[in-house]
Amino acid sequence: MKPLILISNDDSVVAKGLKVLVDAVREFGDVVVMSTDLNASGKSHALTTNQPLRVRSVHSEPGLDIYACNGTPADCVKLAEAFFCSRKPSLVLSGINHGSNASINVIYSGTMGATIEASINGFPAVGFSLLNHSADADFAACVPIVKTIVADVLKNGLPEMTSLNVNIPNLPYSEIKGMRVCRQAKASWADSYEKRTDPNGRDYWWLTGEFICNDNAEDTDIWALDNGYVSIVPTRPDFTSHSAIEHLQQRYK
Amino acid sequence: MKPLILISNDDSVVAKGLKVLVDAVREFGDVVVMSTDLNASGKSHALTTNQPLRVRSVHSEPGLDIYACNGTPADCVKLAEAFFCSRKPSLVLSGINHGSNASINVIYSGTMGATIEASINGFPAVGFSLLNHSADADFAACVPIVKTIVADVLKNGLPEMTSLNVNIPNLPYSEIKGMRVCRQAKASWADSYEKRTDPNGRDYWWLTGEFICNDNAEDTDIWALDNGYVSIVPTRPDFTSHSAIEHLQQRYK
Numbered sequence: 001m002k003p004l005i006l007i008s009n010d011d012s013v014v015a016k017g018l019k020v021l022v023d024a025v026r027e028f029g030d031v032v033v034m035s036t037d038l039n040a041s042g043k044s045h046a047l048t049t050n051q052p053l054r055v056r057s058v059h060s061e062p063g064l065d066i067y068a069c070n071g072t073p074a075d076c077v078k079l080a081e082a083f084f085c086s087r088k089p090s091l092v093l094s095g096i097n098h099g100s101n102a103s104i105n106v107i108y109s110g111t112m113g114a115t116i117e118a119s120i121n122g123f124p125a126v127g128f129s130l131l132n133h134s135a136d137a138d139f140a141a142c143v144p145i146v147k148t149i150v151a152d153v154l155k156n157g158l159p160e161m162t163s164l165n166v167n168i169p170n171l172p173y174s175e176i177k178g179m180r181v182c183r184q185a186k187a188s189w190a191d192s193y194e195k196r197t198d199p200n201g202r203d204y205w206w207l208t209g210e211f212i213c214n215d216n217a218e219d220t221d222i223w224a225l226d227n228g229y230v231s232i233v234p235t236r237p238d239f240t241s242h243s244a245i246e247h248l249q250q251r252y253k
Numbered sequence: 254m255k256p257l258i259l260i261s262n263d264d265s266v267v268a269k270g271l272k273v274l275v276d277a278v279r280e281f282g283d284v285v286v287m288s289t290d291l292n293a294s295g296k297s298h299a300l301t302t303n304q305p306l307r308v309r310s311v312h313s314e315p316g317l318d319i320y321a322c323n324g325t326p327a328d329c330v331k332l333a334e335a336f337f338c339s340r341k342p343s344l345v346l347s348g349i350n351h352g353s354n355a356s357i358n359v360i361y362s363g364t365m366g367a368t369i370e371a372s373i374n375g376f377p378a379v380g381f382s383l384l385n386h387s388a389d390a391d392f393a394a395c396v397p398i399v400k401t402i403v404a405d406v407l408k409n410g411l412p413e414m415t416s417l418n419v420n421i422p423n424l425p426y427s428e429i430k431g432m433r434v435c436r437q438a439k440a441s442w443a444d445s446y447e448k449r450t451d452p453n454g455r456d457y458w459w460l461t462g463e464f465i466c467n468d469n470a471e472d473t474d475i476w477a478l479d480n481g482y483v484s485i486v487p488t489r490p491d492f493t494s495h496s497a498i499e500h501l502q503q504r505y506k
Contacts, residue, residue: 039303041302041303042299042300042301042302043297043299044296044297044298044299044300044327044366045297045298045360045361046295046296046297046299046325046361047295047297047361047460048295048460049294049295049460050292050294052449052457052458052459053446053457053458053459053460054455054456054457054458055456055458072299074297075460078446078460079446079458082445082446083446083448083458104373104490106492107298107369107373107490107492108298108299108300108327112492113297116360116492120357120360120441121441122441149505152504152505156504158497159494159496159497159500161439162494162497164501165492178506179505179506180505181498181501181502181504181505182498183491183493183495183498184491184492184493186414186491188373188374188375192335193306193331193332193335193336195336196305202307203307203308204305204306204307205305205306205308205332205336206305206306207300207301207302207306207328207331232501232505233492233493234493234494234497234498234501235492235493235494236492236494236497237357237360237492238436238437238439238492238494239359239360239365239369239418239437239486239488239489239490239491239492240436240437240486240487240488241412241415241487241488241489241491242436243412244411244412244415244487244489245434245435245436245487247412248417248434248485248487249434251405251409251434252402252405252432252433252434252485253431253432
């Protein structure tokens with residue numbers, strides 16, 4: 001039987017990046033898409049606990065079923081695995097995200113929330129992102145990269161509870177130098193809320209911000225992307241700072 | 254000048270655990286609370302990007318200002334640091350959460366989303382949780398534990414970009430054996446959605462689930478809690494699986 005590939009994203013079911021991803025991987029198996037009904041960027045690993053999930057069928061043809069859900073990207077993966085996959089997925093994909101999920105962005109990303117959720121549940125999973133926020137971004141260079149990685153993961157699997165965070169520079173394919181497996185660079189967003197006042201005299205704030213990264217070592221995803229490489233960060237759902245344990249054991253007994 | 258302590262949580266501004274935390278730490282400094290207007294459990298590290306943030310003042314007296322915000326716990330911390338703290342916080346706290354944030358729960362937790370966000374922004378931060386989901390849980394045993402940890406962190410700080418995920422067993426203080434600095438146990442939630450049909454004949458799903466943990470080694474938070482200890486996991490915002498890098502470098506070039 002053909003592999004079943006489950007796909008989610010966080011830019012909603014009408015996003016161009018999702019369509020490119022689906023088209024790129026249909027040759028590898030049957031595809032089930034469970035996407036977010038609305039844009040869910042920045043939803044991280046959030047789950048919906050205080051309202052019920054709804055699902056609508058968007059498209060169905062042999063080998064391809066597309067659904068949209070009112071939940072978060074992580075909800076989409078959990079619910080699809082449980083109720084909308086006719087057999088166990090061989091692979092879970094997320095994206096292609098419009099915009100970078102490298103470095104600290106992995107923490108906030110709905111695309112990576114879906115990916116990491118799949119890995120927690122025991123599925124090999126890969127999240128793809130292109131460094132271009134535009135709704136009409138050119139994803140042509142992503143297609144051969146997606147096919148290479150999907151073929152490899154279907155054949156060789158991934159280490160336990162490990163997923164891949166793949167970011168693709170915004171370059172023509174001919175200018176991409178290759179792929180680099182690397183670590184997440186240390187970075188943060190400098191807070192820069194914009195304060196406004198509404199017509200009723202009440203204040204409100206919009207999140208803006210500037211990406212600050214002083215960690216430019218050659219083993220980081222930011223270095224790879226800045227130098228024309230695809231970055232691949234093996235990602236696992238463990239926040240433990242193992243290096244801090246011994247020091248803190250002296251303080252807390 | 255007294256230290257400024259910023260506090261957030263994910264159980265909303267009226268939660269008992271928040272009140273207990275505020276009362277426990279006022280002796281250490283001036284307190285600013287920025288809590289979620291509504292329950293935001295399971296919001297993880299989500300940020301609000303598609304609507305503006307609103308803030309209302311709930312209470313103000315010398316040394317204590319309490320605000321409620323329509324955003325996520327991570328939003329609360331970011332916005333409060335930028336606009337509602339009269340000086341740089343010496344410490345950011347979150348909780349006391351009603352329910353465990355040990356093991357894989359740290360990934361989904363709004364309480365820990367706030368805590369980790371503070372650490373990304375360079376502040377020493379601690380998230381506290383009690384293993385009791387009840388709205389009227391007895392937090393008495395938490396108070397001396399909170400005071401001990403807060404006093405220590407104010408005096409000695411924490412390693413760079415590291416926060417503490419503190420979980421407290423649901424026991425009388427006299428039965429708690431001590432504190433253990435440990436790693437996050439590997440675990441997952443077995444998906445168990447409940448499917449229902451509404452009066453209009455449309456399906457909907459509620460998230461339920463069962464906690465599955467087969468990682469009971471003595472160096473885990475789950476072992477500590479099961480054996481009557483407070484668990485303290487040093488936590489940092491890095492999802493990289495460093496151990497997988499070398500293997501994957503052979504596959505992706």
